[in-house]
Amino acid sequence: MVVGLATLGVFATMGYFVWRYRYRPGVNETGRDVPGSTRLEVGWTIATTVVFGGIFALGAAGFAERQHVPAGRDVEDVLVVGKQWMWKFQHGGGRREIAVLHVPVGRVVRLSLTSEDVIHSFYVPAFRVKQDALPGRTTTLWFEATTPGTYPFACAEYCGGEHSRMVGQIVAMPAEAYDAWLEHREPGEMPLAAAGREVFARHDCATCHDTHANKPAPPLEGLVGRRRVFEDGAALVADEAYLRESVLEPSARVVAGYAVAGRSPMPSYAGVLTNEELFELLYYLRTLKDATGVSR
Amino acid sequence: MAELHADARLVREPFTDVAHQRAAVSLGMWVFIAQEVLFFGVLFVWYGLFRAQHPDVVAAGGRALDVPLATVMTVTLLVSSFTMVLAVRSAMLGARRGLAGWLAATGLLAVAFLAMKAWEYHHHIAAGEVPVVDLHAASSVVEAGRAQFFGLYFVMTGFHALHVVGGVLVIAWRALAAARGRELPRWTAIMGLGLYWHLVDVVWLFVFPALYLAGHA
Amino acid sequence: MSARDERREDGGRALEPPSVVTSLVVLAALLALTLATVALAYVDLGTVGHVVVGLAIAGAKAGLVMGFFMHLGHEGRLPRLFAGFGFTWLAFLVLFVVIDVVTR
Amino acid sequence: MNTTxxxxxxxxxxxxxxxxWLTTKDHKKIAVLYLLTITLFFVIGGVIATIMRIELAGPGEDVVSAEAYNRLFSLHGVIMVWFFLIPAVPTVLGNYLIPLMIGAxxxxxxxxxxxxxxxxxxxxxxTLVAMVxxxxxxxxTFYTPYSSTFSQSHVVLTVCGIFLAGVSSIFTGLNFxxxxxxxxxPGLTWxxxxxxxxxxxxxxxxxxxxTPVLGMTLLLVLIEHAVGIGIFDPAYxxxxxxxxxxxxxxSHPAVYVMILPGMGVVSEVICCFSRRRIFGYRFIAWATLAIAVFGFLVWGHHMFVSGQSYLASLVFSVLSYLVAVPSAIKVFNWLATLYGGAIRLDTPMLYVLGFIGLFTVGGVTGVxxxxxxxxxxxxxxxxxVAHFHTIMVGGMVMAYLAGLHFWWPKMTGRRYDERLGRLGAVLVFVGFLLTFLPQFILGYQGLPRRVATYDERFHLLQVMSSAGASVLALGYLVPAVALxxxxxxxxxxxxxxxxxxxxxxxxxxxxxxxxxFLAQPVVTGDAYDYPNAPAPVAARGGAHG
Known part of the structure; x- marks a missing residue:
């Protein structure tokens, strides 16, 4: 590595100079008078900047790769909730577990992280991934296990008393075995989409968000991935972040034609839905991509 | 033009003359002011983000504040800054009684400001407009937002008021010293005090529109 | 930039006692601006308009106070430099926090 | 020193x-007061570190409980950062020497x-009351919402203590x-x-x-801890x-508060013991200012995985490299100063060579x-952990000790035992490497910091680190005895x-x-005029060479 060589270079140069120019009575009693050299200064400034620029580019490229799940891959969604002092997992298929996370080999696993109390950080050294789990927000992280086995994970953000015991293991298993494992649901565990539909029903969302009647809210079928135009003329392609904002802060961006007195008629659901409910609801809304009329 | 009071006894170690001492005190105070700008700056960053994210909450909160009273408070501080300029002028001219008088006027205006502030706090607390300790106990999102606004309000005006209190104490001490008049206070020190006092004024000039004028029109 | 100059450096007029007339004019301007900002608060300018106007008037008042009452206009380069540092560094803080929050 | x-x-x-002494306005005596105070805090922080290293020698909760361990590393950090690393060089050496160096x-x-x-x-x-x-x-780091809402410990008291330390820092900085x-x-131009x-x-x-930003932020944590005002805790x-x-x-610029004064010491010592002018004076001076300014623009590199935006991370990463460039320039200039010198390896020079080496390790690991x-x-x-200890302990503490040895004869009028001094320098350097090199490997293997207990697979390296720490602790005793x-x-x-x-x-x-000075000195030439400097006077017990 470049940096290792740089360190060795500095040590070697220093050692050589100290030995070569050591004080020797009668031979080397005063230093040579060399005040400096602008050419040398400019030279090593540019060289350092260029080398650092190269390292930055490499690092940024690797970082950018981690920002988005590669296109066209099967994705396993898992909700990860950190709390003092344990990690709770909820699979897309509905199974829940604590301290152990089963994942399929060869598929992209996308974790949605949140916290019930303080900041935690989900860290899997073997996969070179780490992401803080913040209360009141969801962050995401993805990885792909390539070899079956167990990989330890830990909490990397100090979170109080038992922080050092907030550890566990990822069990990577062949995809078929994982699918079979996922089917062994405990009573009460429900696939996320179904759970989300229950949240949707429980809060009577369909009263307003209905396809067929002339209701006060936009319909939700096929929403994700579609362009939305807002009251102020701005527009974006609906994604998960937009859905989240619409649920928590409906007036932040109101779809054109749906504003009442400049605001959304919908109340905010911030503080009404728990993190899990919100995750389930958003998961459900994403499944409405190609559906018609399901939101009744 | 009246004569500058430049007695050699006004100069303190390690300075060589009054001009030297003045330049150093002025620089020192401006370094201190730069520091205060960042100290209060943190609160304004908080305010700016909060207002950007919840403009309605800030507007509603602003309407709950007393604009006429705050306008009077602003005027009080501005006039006190003016009297402080006259106090510094008296000190520079070596006019001891003028110094004592103008400092006293400045101090009284500052106390008047604090009295209005105290009345305002009392009013808001009595009306339940306080930062709520537990947001989950808030019955609605609106109520929660208002609690946050009043958290912002009390912290911003509170830190400003603390600075006023500090200023009043030093002003009172200096005014008494000038009134007793055994020795004329160093005018460079009065100048430093003046800079501090104007700074407190400047901070309020931003607090006033940020909080009080946010809710109207 | 000899050391001698920097010791006593000021704008040349820093040793003059402040003028009463100038100070009165500045005070009058400050009071007028105060009334203006209160009056404008009741005119519908939209939220952004209010922020811009409020900030501009507060900035103008702060400028008057600093320039005259705090005699920054009479000072040499150093006090101005440090006054500038305070606001510049605050701008750094605001800039980077906004970069994060807006693109989060 | 003190004439009791x-x-x-x-x-x-x-x-x-x-x-x-307690009412003195003499900067030299105040510097000595600071020296005594700061040494006390260094000893307290060091004792805490010792207990931590003993605990970490075993993977379980062997000596202290996890709760106690959490308090130990928190106090170690608080005391060492705010009551030793930040004030040490400026308030002791800076306070003593700046008026002397500028002829005031x-x-x-x-x-x-x-x-x-x-x-x-x-x-x-x-802070000590809070500790006791x-x-x-x-x-x-007082991360919220843990500090503002969840922690049951003495957050308020400690925060007040740190706030006061910050006020003290501002006073010192303003004065300088x-x-x-x-x-x-007269004649002493920039x-x-x-x-x-x-x-x-x-x-x-x-x-x-x-510092004012830290001060206000900690006060806000305090207020949120007390009444819950909804600034840092999402629940509010x-x-x-x-x-x-x-x-x-x-806290990122604060790192430069710790290291920049140390770099000042290095520049003084390296010229004196190479008998040479500094190489590239102006470049070092400008690099110093560049570090101070750019140091303010890189703080977000502490937040790459915090949920900060992608764009912000990119910007902060770029700027972090920019601040590394002037640091690298300084190292190159110091090396070039050695070139062609007549190098004497007295105690301060040994510390400084250690500094350059360890600062380089710390710098490249920073990159x-x-x-x-x-x-x-x-x-x-x-x-x-290993990275910043390399900068802080390997860099700043080495520079502090170099400066203390270099100016000790000036401050006290007495010379210390040169052989003991050199022994101390070597022990500190070796002890440091033994303590922290294993920690670099531990981190690469994925051991999170701030853990009281850890997996068995990290045991060997942890024991090695603890063993190294005992050498380091011994190393610190030697200069104390010598001085x-x-x-x-x-x-x-x-x-x-x-x-x-x-x-x-x-x-x-x-x-x-x-x-x-009995008469106002007047300066007529550049700094580091070693070609015309008087010859060093050899101390008893240490031949040059």
Whole structure:
């Protein structure tokens, strides 16, 4: 590595100079008078900047790769909730577990992280991934296990008393075995989409968000991935972040034609839905991509 | 033009003359002011983000504040800054009684400001407009937002008021010293005090529109 | 930039006692601006308009106070430099926090 | 140093002396007061570190509970950062030397200087009270919402203590800025200043512009802890990342507060013991200012995995490389200063060579951490712990010890035992490497920091690190013995200029008189005029070579 060589270079140069120019009575009693050299200064400034620029580019490229799940891959969604002092997992298929996370080999696993109390950080050294789990927000992280086995994970953000015991293991298993494992649901565990539909029903969302009647809210079928135009003329392609904002802060961006007195008629659901409910609801809304009329 | 009071006894170690001492005190105070700008700056960053994210909450909160009273408070501080300029002028001219008088006027205006502030706090607390300790106990999102606004309000005006209190104490001490008049206070020190006092004024000039004028029109 | 100059450096007029007339004019301007900002608060300018106007008037008042009452206009380069540092560094803080929050 | 009287009629004289010291406005005496205070805090922080290393020698909760361990590392951080690393070089060496180096009788505001010491002591006392009554368990970073809502420990008391330490820092920084601008001797232009003064100027700017942000932020944590105002805790509608922005706006530049004054010491010592002018004076001076300014713009590299936006991470990463460039320039210039010198390996020079080596290790590991993709893996692991200890302990503490040894004869008028001094320098260097090299590996293997218990697979390296720490602890005792011993008995008098150094401070007596110079010195030439400097006077017991 470049940096290792740089360190060795500095040590070697220093050692050589100290030995070569050591004080020797009668031979080397005063230093040579060399005040400096602008050419040398400019030279090593540019060289350092260029080398650092190269390292930055490499690092940024690797970082950018981690920002988005590669296109066209099967994705396993898992909700990860950190709390003092344990990690709770909820699979897309509905199974829940604590301290152990089963994942399929060869598929992209996308974790949605949140916290019930303080900041935690989900860290899997073997996969070179780490992401803080913040209360009141969801962050995401993805990885792909390539070899079956167990990989330890830990909490990397100090979170109080038992922080050092907030550890566990990822069990990577062949995809078929994982699918079979996922089917062994405990009573009460429900696939996320179904759970989300229950949240949707429980809060009577369909009263307003209905396809067929002339209701006060936009319909939700096929929403994700579609362009939305807002009251102020701005527009974006609906994604998960937009859905989240619409649920928590409906007036932040109101779809054109749906504003009442400049605001959304919908109340905010911030503080009404728990993190899990919100995750389930958003998961459900994403499944409405190609559906018609399901939101009744 | 009246004569500058430049007695050699006004100069303190390690300075060589009054001009030297003045330049150093002025620089020192401006370094201190730069520091205060960042100290209060943190609160304004908080305010700016909060207002950007919840403009309605800030507007509603602003309407709950007393604009006429705050306008009077602003005027009080501005006039006190003016009297402080006259106090510094008296000190520079070596006019001891003028110094004592103008400092006293400045101090009284500052106390008047604090009295209005105290009345305002009392009013808001009595009306339940306080930062709520537990947001989950808030019955609605609106109520929660208002609690946050009043958290912002009390912290911003509170830190400003603390600075006023500090200023009043030093002003009172200096005014008494000038009134007793055994020795004329160093005018460079009065100048430093003046800079501090104007700074407190400047901070309020931003607090006033940020909080009080946010809710109207 | 000899050391001698920097010791006593000021704008040349820093040793003059402040003028009463100038100070009165500045005070009058400050009071007028105060009334203006209160009056404008009741005119519908939209939220952004209010922020811009409020900030501009507060900035103008702060400028008057600093320039005259705090005699920054009479000072040499150093006090101005440090006054500038305070606001510049605050701008750094605001800039980077906004970069994060807006693109989060 | 301290002339404590022991004669029968001495009680009276003792109190008189004590009072004279506690009300002194002499920057040299205030520096000595700081030296004593800061040494006390270093010892406390060091003892805590020792207990931590003993606990970590075993993977379980062997010596102390996890709860206790959390308090130990929090207090170790708080005490070492705010009560040793940040103040040490500026308040001891800077306070003592800046007026001497610029030919002034004192700092610009002597009373403010004394006040800053009292405020510092008050802050330290509050922190110690917090420590004795149960401590604080938030880590020195006070991340919200843990610190503001969840922690049951003495957050309020500790925060007040740190706030006061910050006030003290601001006073010191302000005083230095005005002093350096307004009290330089005739003829002492900016580019004739010793680099030690340049680095303290840059440091003071950081202290004055960064510390108020920390002060307000900690007060907001305190208020949220007390009443829940909704700024940092999402449960109250706040944003925990806002805390991290504010905190690192201070705490990253604070790293340069720790290291820049040390770089000043290095520049002085390396010229003196190479008998050469510094290589590239102006480049070092400008690099110093560049570090101070760019240092403010990189704080977000502490937040790459915090949930900060992708764009912000990219920007902060780029800027982090920019701040590494001037640091690298400084290292190159120091190496070039060695070139063609006549190098004597006295104690200060040994420390300085150690500094350059370890600062390089710390610097390049910093570059590793600024690399986005790599930081995701290494963030909050032992790699980070080892990285900043390399900069802080390997860099700043080495520089502090170098400076203390270099100017000790000036401050006390006595020379220390050169052989003991050299032994100390070597032990500290070796002990340091043994302690922290294993931690780099531990971090790379994925051991998170701040853990009381850890997996068995990390055991061997942890034991090695603890063993190294005992060498390091021993290493610190040696210079303490060497320096204290010189104060008693028949130590060799130092004379005005034992090292044959340039600089105004060496032209007055050792120790200098109360007013520093009997006549106002006038400067006519550049700094580091070693071709025309007097020859060093060899100490007893240490031949040069």
């Amino acid at each position: 009287a022991r004669t029968p009629s001495g009680a009276h004289r003792f109190w008189g002396t004590l009072r004279a 009788p004192d700092l610009a505001f002597p009373r403010l200087n004394l006040a800053s010491w009292y405020v510092f002591v008050a802050g330290g006392a509050l 009554t149960g401590g604080v368990d938030t880590g020195w 800025i005005v002093t350096i601008h307004k009290l330089r001797a 580019f004739r200043l010793p680099l030690f003064v340049w680095t303290h100027y840059a440091t003071s700017i950081i202290l004055v512009l960064a 509608g706040g944003d925990p990342l806002l805390f991290q922005h504010f905190f690192w706006f201070y 590793v951490l600024a690399t986005l993709a790599v930081d995701v893996h290494l963030h909050d692991t032992y790699f980070v 204290v011993k010189s104060l008693f008995g028949k130590a060799e008098p130092a004379g005005r200029n034992p090292w044959g150094a340039t600089g105004l401070e060496w032209q007055t007596t050792s120790p200098p008189p109360a007013e520093n």
